[in-house]
Amino acid sequence: MLIIAHRGASTLAPENTLKAFTLAFEQQSDGIEFDTYQHDDAILVFHDKTLGRTTNGSGFLLQTSLADLKQLDAGDGEVIPTLEEVLATVPNGALCNIEVKHLRNAETWVQDVKRAVEDAQINPNALLISSFNHHWLAEISALWPQVAVGALTATYALDATYCARQLKAKSINIALDVVNADFVNAAKQEGLDVYVYTVDEPEDMLQLKLWGVTGIFTNVPDIAKQVVG
Template sequence: MKIFAHRGVSGHFPENTLPAFAAALQTGSHGIELDLFLHDGELVVIHDRQVDRTTNGHGLLEDFTPAALFALDAGNGQPIPTLWQVLQLCANRLEINIELKGQDTAPALVALLHRAQKELALRLDSVLVSSFHHPLLQRLKTLLPEIRIGVLIAHYPLDGVQLAVQLNAVSLHCDRGFVDRALVNLAHQAGIELYVYTVNQQRELLALRDIGVDGVFCNFPAEALQWLRTATA
């Protein structure tokens, strides 16, 4: 089972900050997960369009100039990072699951990934792009056919797996409350991996492992890996 550090090691560090991602590199996690908005031409790593929850600022991203946005405290004195900074830190060291927010991020992401291929020798097969905005994923695949995508859903649709197949996705990402063995089996029969968010309890993690879930997003990846090792032993 793959363990993705959800917004980095967000159980112990401010979410979506460079220290949270650096900590994930030390845990042995299979990958990290981060959230992406486009702000004034820059891809910034933050979960919410409103900055109030995760920074000391107030208002919407678009209310801030770039200088003002990067002057905000995202926790422990850390600024909001850019995707480029995360790639500089993590490229080719583990899988990077980028969740696209908004409707305008695909072209900018393609341009930045091309730059990372040239300057950081980034392997595209180490990148997984997911979104609840399925037309955005479709556009991304048109712009960059070789990119791996994951379809995010927050419910249990009748055709979730078929949607992933239609989009030529490699994975379906589901809320933990909607995952059962039947869905896992259906995904696997279609050649789709099933990932579950957000799993922070040992009992839940092991139950999902036992029904064949391929990976989870976790705020405490070191603990999750230890739970898996202990259960296997």
């Protein structure tokens, strides 16, 4: 079972910062998950719409210039990173899950991400693009059919894998609150990978490993490595 650092090693370092991603790989994580916004001037790695929770700034991320955003403290003196800066921390072969929180224009997004992936010499097979917004994933897939997409869901729908089938997704990425053994079996029978978020308790890690999930997103990759690594 793959151990993917959720927003980096985000218990010991500020979430979605270079420090958190570097630490995740030092702790032997199999990959990283991070959240992205397509800002006018860059693709930024950040979780919230607003700046207050994780930086010393205020207001909306997308309404703040890149120059002003780069002045903010995102914790421990870290700055809000761009996609390019984060990809530079990813070792060869590690899974890189880009979660799309905001898509302004799919064409420019695909162009920019392809270029960033090439520049960082990331193997495109190690990429997974996910979003709760499945329309955005469909737009991205239409422009970039080779890239793997993961359908994020916080619900256990009646037709549990419908969204992944529609998207021809590689994976379904489901919330810990709603996942169960039947769901995992159904998804795996359809050839889907199953990732579960956010898994920080050892008993949950052990249960998910027994059910045969592909990977977990965790804020504590060091503990996950000890328990199920």
